[in-house]
Amino acid sequence: MSEILFYLGAIMIIIGGICDLFGALGLLKFPNFYIRLHAATVGTIGGAVVPLFGVGFLALGADFLPHKYAIAGASFVTGIIVLLAAPAGAHALAYAAHKAKLVKWEPKVDHLAEVRRND
Amino acid sequence: MLESAFMTLMKFVIPLYLLAFIIYGVRAFKGPTVVDIILAVDCLSFDIAAFMAILAVYFKSAFLISAAITLALWAYLLDIYIAKHLVSKEVGV
Numbered sequence: 001m002s003e004i005l006f007y008l009g010a011i012m013i014i015i016g017g018i019c020d021l022f023g024a025l026g027l028l029k030f031p032n033f034y035i036r037l038h039a040a041t042v043g044t045i046g047g048a049v050v051p052l053f054g055v056g057f058l059a060l061g062a063d064f065l066p067h068k069y070a071i072a073g074a075s076f077v078t079g080i081i082v083l084l085a086a087p088a089g090a091h092a093l094a095y096a097a098h099k100a101k102l103v104k105w106e107p108k109v110d111h112l113a114e115v116r117r118n119d
Numbered sequence: 120m121l122e123s124a125f126m127t128l129m130k131f132v133i134p135l136y137l138l139a140f141i142i143y144g145v146r147a148f149k150g151p152t153v154v155d156i157i158l159a160v161d162c163l164s165f166d167i168a169a170f171m172a173i174l175a176v177y178f179k180s181a182f183l184i185s186a187a188i189t190l191a192l193w194a195y196l197l198d199i200y201i202a203k204h205l206v207s208k209e210v211g212v
Contacts, residue, residue: 002121003121006121006124006125010124010125010128013128013132013173014128014131014132016169017131017132017135017136017139018135020135020136020139020166020169021135021138021139021142023139023162024138024139024140024142024143024146024162025142027142027143027146027158027159027162028142028145028146033152033154033155033158036155036158037158040158040161040162043139043143043162043165043166044161044162044165044166047139047162047165047166047169048165048166048168048169051169051172051173052168052169052172055169055172055173055175055176058125058176059176061121062121062122062125062176063121064121064122064125064179065176065179066179067179067180067181070181070184071172071175071176071181071184074172074181074184074185074187074188075172075184077188078168078172078184078187078188078191081188081191081192082165082168082169082191085191085192085194085195086161086165086195088195088198089161089194089195089198089199089202090158090161090198092198092199092202093154093157093158093161093198093201093202095202095206096154096201096202096203096205096206097152097154097205099205099206100205100206102152102153102154102205103152103154
């Protein structure tokens with residue numbers, strides 16, 4: 001049972017590392033801030049939340065750790081915090097960039113422009 | 120037996136994370152606007168928090184995890200303050 005938890009956590013950590021690298025490459029190569037938000041989502045949800053839950057499962061299954069329940073519980077708490085905080089922060093940044101007119105772009109549809117006109 | 124499997128895992132995972140940190144750092148240094156810099160610092164902080172959780176298992180120490188929680192909360196606070204400053208040109212209520 002503990003080996004199943006250990007190898008599940010190891011697979012989740014490897015998936016997190018690969019998602020992290022792809023999110024970083026997308027954040028470097030994409031042309032626009034609003035398109036870079038997509039790569040940032042890959043880098044935070046796939047690259048931080050998945051390996052944090054993986055560390056939790058791995059620490060529950062590892063028998064060589066001295067404080068395994070403390071490390072597992074705190075890893076789950078950190079994963080839930082990142083899962084709630086990263087989309088809220090990215091949404092606030094996108095709204096502020098649109099409101100302050102920082103980024104040049106040519107949209108097909110702009111639903112937030114009605115909000116800006118009403119202010 | 121599980122410990123040697125974990126050390127073999129670390130040989131694959133640590134270069135992935137370090138390469139991702141370097142690429143995030145490049146975007147944080149050369150970002151054209153301020154929101155790009157803040158987004159790169161944000162991703163960097165969340166990924167350092169995940170990497171500190173992995174290092175807590177590597178070094179067998181429970182103290183690194185509390186710093187990871189603080190780092191995740193700090194990155195969210197940075198987002199909210201910069202967004203508030205960009206919308207209303209001041210930080211306050």
